Amino acid sequence: MGNRMPCRGITLISAVVAVAIFALISLAAYGALTAIIRDTNTLREQVVISSLADRYMEIARNLPYSQIGTLSGNPPGMLPDLPNAASTTVNGTTYDIYYDVTYVDDPADGLISSSTDYDPNPNDYKQVRLNIQNMQTGVVIPFVTTMVPKGLEGLANGGALAIKVFNAVGQPVPNASITIVNNSLSPHLNLLRTTDANGNWTEVGLPDSVNSYSITATKSGYSSDQTYAASSTNPNPTKPYATISNGQVTQISFSIDQVSSLQLNLVNATCQPINGVGVELRGQKLIGTPNVYKFDNTYTSKSNGAILLPALEWDTYTPAVVTPSYMIYGSSPIQQINVLPGTNEQSELVLGPTTANSLLVDVKDASTGNPIRGATVELMSTSPSYDTTLLTEGSTWTQADWSGGSGQQQFTVSNQYYQDDGNVDTQTLPTGLRLVQGPNGYVSSGSLESSTFDTGTGSTTYTTIAWTPTSQSASTSVAFQIATNNDNATWNYLGPDGTVSTYYTVPNTSIYAGASNNRYIRYKTYLSSLSTTTTPVLSSVNLNYVSGCAAPGQAMFAGLQAGNNYTLIVSMSGYTTQTITNLSINGYNTLEVDL
Numbered sequence: 001m002g003n004r005m006p007c008r009g010i011t012l013i014s015a016v017v018a019v020a021i022f023a024l025i026s027l028a029a030y031g032a033l034t035a036i037i038r039d040t041n042t043l044r045e046q047v048v049i050s051s052l053a054d055r056y057m058e059i060a061r062n063l064p065y066s067q068i069g070t071l072s073g074n075p076p077g078m079l080p081d082l083p084n085a086a087s088t089t090v091n092g093t094t095y096d097i098y099y100d101v102t103y104v105d106d107p108a109d110g111l112i113s114s115s116t117d118y119d120p121n122p123n124d125y126k127q128v129r130l131n132i133q134n135m136q137t138g139v140v141i142p143f144v145t146t147m148v149p150k151g152l153e154g155l156a157n158g159g160a161l162a163i164k165v166f167n168a169v170g171q172p173v174p175n176a177s178i179t180i181v182n183n184s185l186s187p188h189l190n191l192l193r194t195t196d197a198n199g200n201w202t203e204v205g206l207p208d209s210v211n212s213y214s215i216t217a218t219k220s221g222y223s224s225d226q227t228y229a230a231s232s233t234n235p236n237p238t239k240p241y242a243t244i245s246n247g248q249v250t251q252i253s254f255s256i257d258q259v260s261s262l263q264l265n266l267v268n269a270t271c272q273p274i275n276g277v278g279v280e281l282r283g284q285k286l287i288g289t290p291n292v293y294k295f296d297n298t299y300t301s302k303s304n305g306a307i308l309l310p311a312l313e314w315d316t317y318t319p320a321v322v323t324p325s326y327m328i329y330g331s332s333p334i335q336q337i338n339v340l341p342g343t344n345e346q347s348e349l350v351l352g353p354t355t356a357n358s359l360l361v362d363v364k365d366a367s368t369g370n371p372i373r374g375a376t377v378e379l380m381s382t383s384p385s386y387d388t389t390l391l392t393e394g395s396t397w398t399q400a401d402w403s404g405g406s407g408q409q410q411f412t413v414s415n416q417y418y419q420d421d422g423n424v425d426t427q428t429l430p431t432g433l434r435l436v437q438g439p440n441g442y443v444s445s446g447s448l449e450s451s452t453f454d455t456g457t458g459s460t461t462y463t464t465i466a467w468t469p470t471s472q473s474a475s476t477s478v479a480f481q482i483a484t485n486n487d488n489a490t491w492n493y494l495g496p497d498g499t500v501s502t503y504y505t506v507p508n509t510s511i512y513a514g515a516s517n518n519r520y521i522r523y524k525t526y527l528s529s530l531s532t533t534t535t536p537v538l539s540s541v542n543l544n545y546v547s548g549c550a551a552p553g554q555a556m557f558a559g560l561q562a563g564n565n566y567t568l569i570v571s572m573s574g575y576t577t578q579t580i581t582n583l584s585i586n587g588y589n590t591l592e593v594d595l
Contacts, residue, residue, distance in 0.1 A: 050169055355560070
């Protein structure tokens with residue numbers, strides 16, 4: 001008795017210490033994860049700002065010197081200022097673009113304010129400040145450059161080319177290779193130069209020539225940037241061949257950074273790779289207006305379902321399946337792929353059979369832009385008649401037709417099943433399950449057992465079961481049990497509490513947790529009626545699961561009928577429910593919903 005009290009004291013202290021250590025470790029892990037997400041979002045924002053700066057600074061540089069000014073400022077000109085800001089939207093974020101332009105009195109030739117070195121012509125050149133404001137955060141990022149007028153000293157018989165090379169976040173790129181080519185001159189001009197520590201190179205004494213200087217910036221392991229000649233495929237290049245004029249400095253900038261690799265993995269609903277599927281991959285960067293993209297290529301998946309791009313420029317890419325028999329049912333990450341400089345990225349596309357009309361819903365957190373898992377997405381319509389609810393959590397196995405009959409062990413043909421007890425009707429239109437009707441009316445009960453569905457991995461979590469219609473006529477009922485295993489042979493049908501005596505009777509019920517971590521699944525449905533004149537009807541069944549081919553934040557409604565009066569309701573605990581009415585469905589549709 002005397003030895004027991006100290007043992008209890010030591011055990012309690014140990015438990016308290018263990019809990020404290022675990023809490024400290026959990027807080028540290030959460031802080032590290034939060035920092036990684038914050039840093040990634042910051043870098044993506046910098047890439048967008050850099051791309052906008054490159055585009056809008058080139059607009060100023062391509063103006064005649066006399067027009068370099070702002071609409072309501074001094075000097076006057078063609079550029080928008082704060083009262084007349086231009087607006088653009090990138091990845092859902094709106095940016096305001098405006099300029100400040102001022103004359104600069106360079107002390108190199110004296111100052112107008114100096115009594116000893118007076119300059120009677122103080123407007124030596126113009127300083128252009130480009131401002132990019134994120135309208136969501138209010139943060140303004142400035143970029144400054146100078147514009148030099150004609151009359152540059154010592155260049156009466158030639159001009160100068162001032163080149164600046166910077167990376168994805170606006171930092172200078174030293175030791176970049178600059179190629180300057182002009183084939184309109186005789187003899188042809190072909191120069192190779194290297195940028196200094198500040199990413200700059202100035203070439204002096206170039207011959208006068210209009211829109212004929214081809215300039216390319218490259219570096220080993222980096223992407224490239226260049227000027228483009230006007231052509232039939234690119235009549236209005238955003239960065240045209242440069243012009244050199246006697247006595248004038250032509251300024252031009254290029255943006256390059258480390259290349260990255262991207263692997264696209266094409267899989268079906270059971271996570272099996274799909275071979276021979278064509279995918280068009282398009283970036284957002286433009287080399288011409290209105291829609292001439294810098295990167296827009298088509299590739300075909302290999303036997304392992306992969307498409308590998310080993311040297312890809314940083315950009316935001318959108319994949320599109322071009323093989324007619326397939327369409328995208330979901331992706332991870334959501335279809336736009338942000339490729340950052342010097343990274344190795346992977347993206348998974350979950351493909352399924354093409355249907356005439358479909359809707360892919362992406363549900364995101366409005367404040368973070370992250371996908372929301374587990375949101376309830378209901379799509380309904382009275383004409384055409386439709387009402388289906390899915391979850392944005394992983395994938396869905398759907399069966400809505402049993403008219404192909406029994407005898408199918410594996411779920412390969414979508415309208416067949418394993419077996420029934422002879423009391424269910426699978427042939428009556430519209431397609432669905434009903435009780436058999438005999439000479440004395442409907443039988444009282446019947447059951448059907450599905451074929452085996454293969455999720456592709458034993459690391460599968462089964463989440464919910466849903467079916468339509470969601471309610472039945474009075475005196476009738478529809479119920480389910482589920483069986484899972486890893487041997488594709490042992491089928492023990494259980495209800496929501498994990499026993500043989502209970503049934504799933506309410507649509508969108510969570511599946512018994514013990515069913516998870518199994519690769520194969522079957523369902524068994526039970527139809528019953530207390531009246532010989534009434535039968536329950538089962539139109540479709542959806543089993544939601546999460547496996548290696550999950551599409552986070554997405555829900556796919558395939559096989560729809562075209563219509564203009566669909567209603568979409570998206571809800572999630574802790575968020576405001578979003579309802580979208582008069583939704584038009586025609587062809588392949590995608591819709592982003594922010595909660």
